[in-house]
Amino acid sequence: MTLTELLQLTTGGVVLGAMYGLIAVGYTMVYGIVQLINFAHGEIFMLGAFGALFVYAWVPALHEISLWLALPIMLAAGTVISVVAAVAAERFAYRPLRGAPRLAPLITAIGLAIVLQQLIFLYAPLRELRDDRWETTVGAKQPQLFPQLPGEALQLGGVTVQWADVLTLGFAVVAMLGLAYFVRRTRTGRAMQAAAQDPDIARLMGIDVDKIIVIAFAIGGALAAAAGLAHGLRYGQITFDMGFIAGLKAFTAAVLGGIGNVYGAMLGGIVLGVVESLAAGGLSYVDAVQQFGGGAWKDVWAFVVLILVLLIRPRGLLGERTGDRA
Amino acid sequence: MTVLDARGVTMRFGGLTAVKGVDLSVAEGEIVGLIGPNGAGKTTFFNCLTGLYTPTAGEVRYRGSRLPARPHEVTRAGVARTFQNIRLFPNMTVLENVLVGRHVRMREGLFSAIGRSPRYRRAEREAREAARELLDFAGIGGQASSLARNLSYGDQRRLEIARAMASGPGLLLLDEPTAGMNARETRQARDLVLAIRGRGVAVVVIEHDMRFIFGVCDRVAVLTQGEKLVEGAPAEVRADERVIAAYLGTPAGDGPGGAARGEGD
Amino acid sequence: MSGAGARRAIVPAPAAGRGTVARALVTAGAAVSAGSTFLPWTWTASFPGDLTVAGYPGGNQVITLVVALVMLAYCGAAYGLPGLRALAPRGATPALRALALALAVSTGYVLAAIAITLGGLVNWVPGSWVAAVAVLLTLLAALALPDDRRDAPPPAPGPRWRETLVVFAVLLGGLVLADYGLATEHTEQFIGYVLALGFAVRGLGVSGLPAVISALIARNRVATSVAALCAGLAFAVIQxxxxxxxxxxxxxxxxxxxxxxxxxxxxxxxxxxxxxxxxxxxxxxxxxxxxxxxxxxxxxxxxxxxxxxxxxxxxxxxxxxxxxxxxxxxxxxxxxxxxxxxxxxxxxxxxxxxxxxxxxxxxxxxxxxxxxxxxxxxxxxxxxxxxxxxxxxxxxxxxxxxxxxxxxxxxxxxxxxxxxxxxxxxxxxxxxxxxxxxxxxxxxxxxxxxxxxxxxxxxxxxxxxxxxxxxxxxxQFLSTAPPNSAFLLAAVVLGGMGTITGPLLGGALLFVIPEKLEFFEDKQLLLFGLTLILMMRLRPEGIVPNRRRQLEFHEEEIAGREGRAVAGVGA
Structure with a gap:
């Protein structure tokens, strides 16, 4: 393997990891405050991608302009649908179960994930370009083509970087800067940290914990929508069930970075993405294990990483930030 | 003979030192009180003794040998405890709660549970008899088949003590056994603690109720800000000016007996 | 539903002798409903199950007949007939109301299906009208019954041979019911079966029968195990x-x-x-x-x-x-x-x-x-x-x-x-x-x-x-057909965590319902997800609650009647 190939694999891994990281922030924030694995968060990511696609398909004006100019509108649409879904899930499915036995919200989350997937599968209002004509279909039963960014890929010292990759990294950087500002400088951000430490004390201190929880769901939803748009642009197609594996990976990233820690989520995402990319790409260069390289096994390596982290460093790379309610 | 010998127990959380070099020894059949203002590190000290926390420094010996690190091993070794904020198994019956306490004194594993040999049946029967006896001892024998969560507050405290006693301890650590009790229940709790000593079990008790502490304890240790301030016979501690100061936060102005203000907390 | 908790009659009627009249009407209505199943309900055999035969019941008529017969037994309990009284330890009225509802819903469903699938009420024959009027009358009369709910002392254990016999009868009855459901030949029949069973089980639940049965089972563990095994083996013979x-x-x-x-x-x-x-x-x-x-x-x-x-x-x-x-x-x-x-x-x-x-x-x-x-x-x-x-x-x-x-x-x-x-x-x-x-x-x-x-x-x-x-x-984690991890978890959660019968029952339902209701088609998973969410909100302890679990989930509701339901439902 040449150095260029190694760099190429690493770059791909970082981009993939940035996407995992964007989703992982939602898991980690929510878990930090309410100790709930929001299994439906992968579906929130999927909804973000579909939201962006809906607006592109149904607003003809967007086809006339460069996709770059349409992006903000697509992102906004994806964000709206993701945030609404995330907040509604919190309000109507999780909140009534607060204080219920531990399994009740987890099972609700699974049910919710299935419902969201099936709603898109059965009823998504789609328009597709077939033979130069836009045709309407209902239900995303096949993979849906996603519009592609125009322009040649960048060449940086032999390493090819797609524009979609640049955009993904851009989302990640902006999101992390924004989060850092939010957590450190704003009242709400500090209140959120307090609520994560100990919700009961925070409540006594006059913090509206319910509001904080809603905000955590909303921020998670917005970042997941950005990840969804990035996913669509990178892979060129989206499916109703793409949230399942992505959610699993993102949760792994959150654990890897230290649950409850937003910076950890992004770091964990990037580490996971790079490991996955190097394992998949790198192993195929080694004769003895050549068969275990390749795309088919990359999910397996991600899982092995999760198990190793739990064995070696169960509190994650950057440490947990969550109230101890053992 | 010394039952418990804790030396220089220190517990740090990041920059905060919750317990600083605390020594405490308990002799056979002794009842030792541990008092101090809220946040003095009493419960943290208990957690260090029972393996819930691993002390940053210091050594804890039980009957001459070092206490193991993990909570279930500590219980097996012979140190049992109750919790400040009652931690029963709420959806198990009262009897089942005590049977879980017997866990370390039974050996029957998966296969003997399936096989149910006469030996298994005998062990199970004996455990049930012992558990019922302990429930009677704690004065809640009539409620063996109710769910733990449906007991009154005082009875829940008693059940927690019975459950801890079921593990056959040589030393029992009680964390605020009379919190939330009325005067009558507190008197019953006092009798129960004395009866436990009567069974040859040494007791360390954290309590804010000074009448209770000075009524049952052979010796009292005072903890403030993670350090042991005074240790001695109840009368000495009661009279100690530093103790009064620690409780009132000001130099003692009203002489001995002022510590009684700590009561009813 | 009887669960409305009304302490008085739901349909007002003259106070004096109201109970007597209503009870007589319910009994008569149930008897006529039972009789109507021996008449044809439609003229053409093209409706599934062939309801055109006079002389014996067919298809969905069997369901109506069985529910009507169970109702008659409960009417006996309401009249205080010895032997039948034990069916309703906590009062016959709630059971009769729910059973009347089961009768009306399951029968009404078939009659409506006949009218709709064949195109109009003209497809009803005199037998259909008799059945419709009878079940409606039964329902109204049942709603007019005065409430007779009472606190039931736990029944005294009977002689061992009798208890053993009852255990066998209960489990074999369960087997026959299960076999019938499994072998239903068309969707209408299965839906009728589910409707009847659902309402009936609810009704019997209110009557206090399950508590008696679970106490019985708890007392006779060995007999129950043997009977359950026999029932399981007997299925191989009858099916x-x-x-x-x-x-x-x-x-x-x-x-x-x-x-x-x-x-x-x-x-x-x-x-x-x-x-x-x-x-x-x-x-x-x-x-x-x-x-x-x-x-x-x-x-x-x-x-x-x-x-x-x-x-x-x-x-x-x-x-x-x-x-x-x-x-x-x-x-x-x-x-x-x-x-x-x-x-x-x-x-x-x-x-x-x-x-x-x-x-x-x-x-x-x-x-x-x-x-x-x-x-x-x-x-x-x-x-x-x-x-x-x-x-x-x-x-x-x-x-x-x-x-x-x-x-x-x-x-x-x-x-x-x-x-x-x-x-x-x-x-x-x-x-x-x-x-x-x-x-x-x-x-x-x-x-x-x-x-x-x-x-x-x-x-x-x-x-x-x-x-x-x-x-x-x-x-897989999730697919349209069992077994998959999500369905397994649902079987445990919906059936009843920590119990033995819960997962078996939950598993059977999750397997059989999609098999029988083909019209769900691709909406099956959507409904599955909704069921999970709704169950966690409405009945988190599952169909067969472990007594412990039930207490955990419905603390306040249960607190009131804790004293009564001491029977161990851990079976």
Missing amino acids: TSGAYTSLAANVLIFGAVALGLNIVVGLSGLLDLGYVAFLGVGAYAGALVSGSTFSRFTGTPLPFWAAVLIGIAVAVLAGVVIGAPTLRVRGDYLAIVTLGFGEIFRIVVNNLDGVSGPQLTNGPNGIPNIPDLVIFGYDFGEEHTVLGVTFGRFTNYYLLLVLVIAVMVFVFARVGDSRIGRAWVAIREDEVAAQAMGVNTFRLKLLAFALGAAMAGLAGTVQAHVTTTVTPDQY
């Missing part, structure tokens, strides 16, 4: 259709795995979202040593006992490998690790095909041609006739599975009520307190995980032979 015995065999596999999962989830409170992978591990292990020509290890098949041991051993090994790193850390992580494991199992098996990995499992094609079991010379693939009863291939496997489940129930019940089982529940309730009581929580959680895996592995080795082919896609 000979290959299609239904195949369905029954699959239901049993699913139920067995759900029971294993219940140790992990229900008793120990560990959420395992990849449980179906252990079934897969067992099935692949069984398939590899089965002597299938497509297995890597062809040749003579290993004897069944050896295959079972291998299946269990490999599943336990997988369980320990997954559990050991995970069970030390936060409980919630287990959910995600097991979810990952379930997915990884499928991916690995998919890729061990000799192309993208070493050859072991044939990849996506799976291992087909798994030969039938032969135990002590008894070939499961052949038909056998014993005492004039023919056992087909699926019946053979069905019988084997009944034994497998019997073993599992035995293990579950004994371990659940032992030092180990108590420690599991203690961990579920409060892990820190359990530790402080000397429970080695890590070891016991691992033990629960391993025992659960062993049960799934055992079921898997049998499953490989029943389905004759194992493929990776049979073992």
Whole structure:
């Protein structure tokens, strides 16, 4: 393997990891405050991608302009649908179960994930370009083509970087800067940290914990929508069930970075993405294990990483930030 | 003979030192009180003794040998405890709660549970008899088949003590056994603690109720800000000016007996 | 619904003698409804179930007849007839109201279906009108009944022989009901059955009968076990259709795995979202040593006992490998690790095909041609006739599975009520307190995980032979057909965590309902997801609540009637 190939694999891994990281922030924030694995968060990511696609398909004006100019509108649409879904899930499915036995919200989350997937599968209002004509279909039963960014890929010292990759990294950087500002400088951000430490004390201190929880769901939803748009642009197609594996990976990233820690989520995402990319790409260069390289096994390596982290460093790379309610 | 010998127990959380070099020894059949203002590190000290926390420094010996690190091993070794904020198994019956306490004194594993040999049946029967006896001892024998969560507050405290006693301890650590009790229940709790000593079990008790502490304890240790301030016979501690100061936060102005203000907390 | 909690009659009627009139009307209405099933309900045989025959009931009429007969029995209870009074320890009125509703809804449903599918009320014949009027009258009269709810003292135990007889009767009755539901031939019949059963069970629940029965069962554990086993075996005799015995065999596999999962989830409170992978591990292990020509290890098949041991051993090994790193850390992580494991199992098996990995499992094609079991010379693939009863291939496997489940129930019940089982529940309730009581929580959680895996592995080795082919896609987190991890979890949660009957019942429902209601088609999963959400809101303790569990979820509601319902519903 040449150095260029190694760099190429690493770059791909970082981009993939940035996407995992964007989703992982939602898991980690929510878990930090309410100790709930929001299994439906992968579906929130999927909804973000579909939201962006809906607006592109149904607003003809967007086809006339460069996709770059349409992006903000697509992102906004994806964000709206993701945030609404995330907040509604919190309000109507999780909140009534607060204080219920531990399994009740987890099972609700699974049910919710299935419902969201099936709603898109059965009823998504789609328009597709077939033979130069836009045709309407209902239900995303096949993979849906996603519009592609125009322009040649960048060449940086032999390493090819797609524009979609640049955009993904851009989302990640902006999101992390924004989060850092939010957590450190704003009242709400500090209140959120307090609520994560100990919700009961925070409540006594006059913090509206319910509001904080809603905000955590909303921020998670917005970042997941950005990840969804990035996913669509990178892979060129989206499916109703793409949230399942992505959610699993993102949760792994959150654990890897230290649950409850937003910076950890992004770091964990990037580490996971790079490991996955190097394992998949790198192993195929080694004769003895050549068969275990390749795309088919990359999910397996991600899982092995999760198990190793739990064995070696169960509190994650950057440490947990969550109230101890053992 | 010394039952418990804790030396220089220190517990740090990041920059905060919750317990600083605390020594405490308990002799056979002794009842030792541990008092101090809220946040003095009493419960943290208990957690260090029972393996819930691993002390940053210091050594804890039980009957001459070092206490193991993990909570279930500590219980097996012979140190049992109750919790400040009652931690029963709420959806198990009262009897089942005590049977879980017997866990370390039974050996029957998966296969003997399936096989149910006469030996298994005998062990199970004996455990049930012992558990019922302990429930009677704690004065809640009539409620063996109710769910733990449906007991009154005082009875829940008693059940927690019975459950801890079921593990056959040589030393029992009680964390605020009379919190939330009325005067009558507190008197019953006092009798129960004395009866436990009567069974040859040494007791360390954290309590804010000074009448209770000075009524049952052979010796009292005072903890403030993670350090042991005074240790001695109840009368000495009661009279100690530093103790009064620690409780009132000001130099003692009203002489001995002022510590009684700590009561009813 | 009777559950409206009204203490007075719902339909007002003149106070004096109201009870007498209403009771007489209900009795008459039920009798006429029963009679109407002997008349034709429509003129054409094109409506499923052939309701055109006079002289005996057919199709959905059987359901109406049975509900009407049960109602008559309850009318007897309302009149205080000796022997029948025991049917309604807490009062006959609530039961009669719910049964009248069951009668009206299930009968009304068929009559409406006749009118709609055949095109209008002209398709009703005099018999239909008689039935319609009779059930409506019964319902109105039942609503006018005065409330006779009362506190029931726990019934005194009767003589042992009588109790044993009652236990057998109850379980065989259950068997007949289950068999009827399983063998319903068309959608209308199945819906009618479900409607009638649903309302009727609710009604009997209010009447206090279940408490009596569960007390009875708790007193007669041995008799109950024997009776349940007999009922299970008797099914093989009364049901000979290959299609239904195949369905029954699959239901049993699913139920067995759900029971294993219940140790992990229900008793120990560990959420395992990849449980179906252990079934897969067992099935692949069984398939590899089965002597299938497509297995890597062809040749003579290993004897069944050896295959079972291998299946269990490999599943336990997988369980320990997954559990050991995970069970030390936060409980919630287990959910995600097991979810990952379930997915990884499928991916690995998919890729061990000799192309993208070493050859072991044939990849996506799976291992087909798994030969039938032969135990002590008894070939499961052949038909056998014993005492004039023919056992087909699926019946053979069905019988084997009944034994497998019997073993599992035995293990579950004994371990659940032992030092180990108590420690599991203690961990579920409060892990820190359990530790402080000397429970080695890590070891016991691992033990629960391993025992659960062993049960799934055992079921898997049998499953490989029943389905004759194992493929990776049979073992997913979620798919439209059971078994998959989400459905298994649902079987446990919807059925009732920590109970024995819960997962078996939940498993049967989850398997049979999609099989019978084809019109759900692609909406099945959507409905499944909604059911999960709604159940967690409305009835989180499941269909068969463990008494402990029920208390945990409905603290306030229960507090009031705690005194009464002391009967142990742990069965």
